[in-house]
Amino acid sequence: MLSITDLRGHDVDPATVLPRAELDVAGAVPRVLPILDEVRSGGASAVLDLGERFDGIRPPSLRVPAPALAEALEALDPEVRSALEESIARARTVHAAQLPPGSEVDLGEGAIVENRWVPVGRVGLYVPGGRAVYPSSVVMNVVPAQAAGVPSLAVASPPQKDFGGLPHPVILAACALLGVDEVYAAGGAQAVAMFAYGVNDDDGTRLCAPVDMVTGPGNIYVAAAKRALLGTIGIDAEAGPTEIAVLADATADAEWVAADLISQAEHDPMAGSVLITTSPELARDVVAQVQEQVPGSFHEEQVRQALTGPQSGILVVDTLATAIAVADAYAAEHLEVHTVDALATARRIRNAGAVFVGPYSPVPLGDYSSGSNHVLPTGGSARYSSGLNTVSFLRLQQLIRYSETGLKELASNISALAGAEGLPAHGEAVARRFR
Template sequence: MIQTIDLRGTPKTPAALLAAVPRALTSVTSATDIAAELIDDVRARGKVALLDQAERLDRVRPEQVRVPDSDFADAVAELDPAVRAAVEETIRRVRLASAAQVPPMVTTTVDAGATITQRWQPVNRVGLYVPAGKAVYPSSVVMNVVPAQIAGVSSIALASPPQSRFGGRVHPTILAVAALLGVDEVYAMGGAGAIGALAYGVPDLGLEPVQIVTGPGNVYVAAAKRLVRGQAGIDSEAGPTDILVIADETADPLLVAADLVSQAEHDELAAAVLVTDSVALADAVSARLGVLAASTTHSERVTAALTGTQSAIVLVDDLLVAAGFSNAFGPEHLEIQTREPEVVLASIHNAGAIFLGAHSPVSLGDYSAGSNHVLPTGGQSRFSSALGAYTFLRPQQIVTYSREALRAVSANIAAFSDAENLPAHGDAVTARFAQD
């Protein structure tokens, strides 16, 4: 059911490996025009545009875009106790992990009377997107909100698509988790239009623009985040999910297949890739994928993902090449199930999150590990990182020089300003000593 790409005996240059990477035919670029239309519509027509888009795309017209306060209390009261317990434990773990991502303020003395202080300042307001299309993601509420709170963000707006089965309201489980985290500014809006609304604001809703937009979503959400970048910052273009597993002959083919299926059930465009130097493992995983795909709840969706151009079993000569292929792929989720996973890890440079060993599946990171599951997709882990407290922080340098410390470098400043034909730069320094 899944394609096989045989790279054994072929050139192993980074360019050759990148060319062999399987990708979905539908890309963020292909969704850009539609996303732009939806964003422009929201900017032009505000609340009415959001309502019209909800009616057309979510098959329901919400009575209210901003969730009223009463809905939060009702949602918490109705939350399944087991789900609440799971949520609260995950909040605790993500808070611990996120706190480690806040750097301390550091002051460096470069000379007598001359210091540079590095501080990390949070943005004031953020917009967090929580998808709710093929599945509902209360876990994404936790993963978005907790790092922002740990960073010290004072104003949080959350958007999630209206649900037809709940009369156009945001899914009650998402509302309940938001309430447990103290977030009360929530909007029933989804897709590219919601991203535009967060970035530019919607005056007739009282929705103020945000400085950063974060959160996962479909290809249109990813395209919208690309489009609003510049008006607001973004975490990464977190579109359809992907998983890459590096495994050798010691891996359990059932566990490998189960992990591939677990991510394939997200979306028909999800990418599931196994890279191995073992033909026997490749054959065994392929056979088990067929069985699991046929029996899983979302069989049709899983089958579409596994048979898509973005999914494959890749045969390589050795695990060093496997690591090179993974670096070229830039996986959102990377699992390493080998005899010595730490050895393979030493050659890994690009990945959103890395799961070592047979007992660290991606599902653990999706929910309860304490790591963040909002990760760069589509190869963007080659230059982007997971969502974290640092996403909402800006490093700022505070320069403090005494009069004598400035005098000590005044000649250097004058030399630079003359070399760059910007003499006023030097004059701004020498003016301070004109009376000496």
């Protein structure tokens, strides 16, 4: 089911040996532009119309009523509630520790620059609701925004036929647990447009105010809407299909590695599940375990599609150094390390959204309860970007406080540089203060 490519004895170009699922966000942008225009001109009614068209249900109201949030929390399975509360508590601890300290730098008499972290004013948090229900995504979006001190948060999640047009009740319960009371039954590109432009009711009353930033994963149309609206809003990333890479040597447990590869494959037929190993024996054993574990699994057909797609497979390489080079070039969303001295190996990795160290740190731990964030860069973007975190919702603002003495000391330098750049009025603006 998983193909094995044996690269031992061959020159390996790490950048080309691991293909990915194609995600044509640019091609989807023209398809979402009419939706964005419809929301901009039609307001809340347009969002409701689009929900009916794409989700097959028209919510009774765009904003979820407060009693529905309370009822969802009251009806939540106690075990699920307990698990969510633990997830929230751990995530709050980790994300609070990410708050960067401000600083005040004294550069001499009358010369101070203050580095000040300021939270984004208002954020729209998108929680998908297609193939699965993701209360964990509510936690992963809301907690870092709250840790950053964002004063205004709103959540959007698609309306569900089975729940009368409201988002899934577990999503609503998670919002209630986190103290988020502004929740909208809206999905897809129309939800992103609602956040970007703001929408009014038919009588002109403001229903959803525009946001400064939209975060959260979604399908290709959500990604395309984010791309099209970038500049009107800030975004976290354009999320692609989920992916896992496992870097392993002969000491890895084939049964556990196979289970971890399967766990990501059940997300999406385009999910990538990749094993990079120095052990041909492990490769064969993992294939055997996959063939044993997949039949009869809950999402069997979806898992089969993912594991047999071009984005999944097993690479056997000569050395651990080569395996690390391949993993860095791939820059997986999730990277598990199953080697002798896994921590030492993990610390040699530069490019990965999150690194899961050793056999008892599987990706599902990070998906739900580790305290880390599961909104991570996909498609190789971990080479230059981070997963969602507290700093994602902060902006560094500098306060420059110079006195007459401090400015006078630099006046001739400023004049010289302004002249060199052909901008003499810059120098003149300073010089006039000392005539």
